[in-house]
Structure formats: C-alpha cells, structure tokens
Amino acid sequence: RKEVEQDPGPFNVPEGATVAFNCTYSNSASQSFFWYRQDCRKEPKLLMSVYSSGNEDGRFTAQLNRASQYISLLIRDSKLSDSATYLCVVNGPNNNDMRFGAGTRLTVKP
Amino acid sequence: DGGITQSPKYLFRKEGQNVTLSCEQNLNHDAMYWYRQDPGQGLRLIYYSQIVNDFQKGDIAEGYSVSREKKESFPLTVTSAQKNPTAFYLCASSWRIANEKLFFGSGTQLSVL
Numbered sequence: 255r256k257e258v259e260q261d262p263g264p265f266n267v268p269e270g271a272t273v274a275f276n277c278t279y280s281n282s283a284s285q286s287f288f289w290y291r292q293d294c295r296k297e298p299k300l301l302m303s304v305y306s307s308g309n310e311d312g313r314f315t316a317q318l319n320r321a322s323q324y325i326s327l328l329i330r331d332s333k334l335s336d337s338a339t340y341l342c343v344v345n346g347p348n349n350n351d352m353r354f355g356a357g358t359r360l361t362v363k364p
Numbered sequence: 365d366g367g368i369t370q371s372p373k374y375l376f377r378k379e380g381q382n383v384t385l386s387c388e389q390n391l392n393h394d395a396m397y398w399y400r401q402d403p404g405q406g407l408r409l410i411y412y413s414q415i416v417n418d419f420q421k422g423d424i425a426e427g428y429s430v431s432r433e434k435k436e437s438f439p440l441t442v443t444s445a446q447k448n449p450t451a452f453y454l455c456a457s458s459w460r461i462a463n464e465k466l467f468f469g470s471g472t473q474l475s476v477l
Contacts, residue, residue, distance in 0.1 A: 260406075262404070286464075290466075295473070300465050300466070341406060341407075351412055352466060353409075354399075354407040355406050356405050356406040
C-alpha cells in the first residue's frame with residue numbers, strides 16, 4: 255500500500271459544481287496533513303492545512319478522519335480558476351519529511 | 365522579497381555528465397528539501413537537511429548528492445550514476461523539519477540530450 259493514495263481523476267466538472275477529493279494515508283501516527291495545489295509545470299502551493307476538527311476557507315472545506323485514515327477536500331461553487339492538480343500531503347513515518355500523493359487532476363469547464 | 369530561488373529553469377545533461385541544480389532561500393529556514401516529480405506522479409523525496417552541515421537521504425537518493433555548507437543554500441548534484449534523470453526537480457524549505465508548511469522554488473526541468 256502506498257503511503258499516500260489519491261484518486262488520480264481527472265475530474266471534469268461544470269462551473270458552479272461541488273466536487274470532493276479523498277486521500278488515504280498508511281501511517282496511523284501521522285499528525286500533519288495538508289492540501290497543496292499545483293498548476294501545470296509549476297511549483298505546489300499550500301491550499302490549506304487540515305485540522306482534526308475540520309476547517310473551512312471560503313469555498314474550500316477540509317476534513318480529517320483518523321479512524322479511517324483519510325482526509326478530504328470539498329470545493330463548492332467551482333470556478334474555472336480552480337482547474338489544477340490537488341496534492342494530498344502527510345508527514346512521513348519518521349516525522350522528518352512530508353509525503354505527497356500523486357495528485358488529483360481537476361478541470362472546471364464553462 | 366523573501367523566497368526560495370531555483371536555477372536554472374531548464375537544464376540539459378549529456379550522457380556521463382554531472383550537473384548541479386541551485387537552490388537558495390532567504391527565509392531563514394532551517395530545513396531544506398529536494399523532490400523529484402515525474403509526469404503524472406507525486407513528489408518523491410531525494411534528500412533533506414535539517415541544519416547546516418547535515419543532510420539525510422530520502423527515498424530515491426541513489427545517483428544524487430547534496431551539500432549544506434550555508435543555511436541559505438542546498439545545491440543538488442545529479443551524477444552520471446543517475447540513469448534516468450529526466451524529471452522536474454523542486455526545492456523546498458520550512459522553518460523546521462516536517463509538520464510545517466513547505467515553501468517551494470519554481471522548479472528545474474532537467475532533460476537528457
């Protein structure tokens with residue numbers, strides 16, 4: 255089992271749609287969770303951290319389920335500018351590095 | 365402006381040649397990292413450094429070498445032993461090791477001639 259697994263997609267949705275991504279992780283001791291956004295051939299940029307109680311930032315909501323070892327990202331009212339690859343990131347087993355999922359590709363269409 | 369700078373943006377390597385990718389940060393971060401990204405894949409850790417004069421191997425260190433002589437600099441050398449070097453290389457930094465937001469450079473695309 256990969257340390258961090260994501261559905262690669264692609265997810266093709268119309269503007270205004272709500273879309274959700276899941277990410278599973280294998281290390282039950284992981285404490286830090288993030289969602290990053292990456293545009294084509296650009297560097298990843300932090301979208302949001304994921305807290306135990308769940309957190310929201312505008313149209314974006316992140317949730318953590320420790321029992322099932324997954325995190326989720328919900329995007330409401332999708333915009334064309336949301337088109338990107340979304341990377342799930344979890345701290346590694348030695349707590350010395352961050353482990354990245356392969357990413358989920360989202361395309362929002364007019 | 366504070367940030368992390370990678371150079372060059374594009375780099376070409378001949379067979380049997382060593383090449384060095386530059387990474388400089390002025391954020392006063394202790395930790396620095398090198399990742400490799402292949403098309404359609406996530407980032408894989410090559411090396412990381414928690415502090416000056418110290419670095420550790422990541423998951424795919426074979427064929428690569430690094431140094432950390434200064435806090436702000438963490439160059440990566442792709443040696444001739446790396447048989448499949450074509451990839452997008454990303455340097456990152458954070459205040460401390462792990463559990464922290466990563467700041468990324470804009471990346472270097474390395475290709476083999």
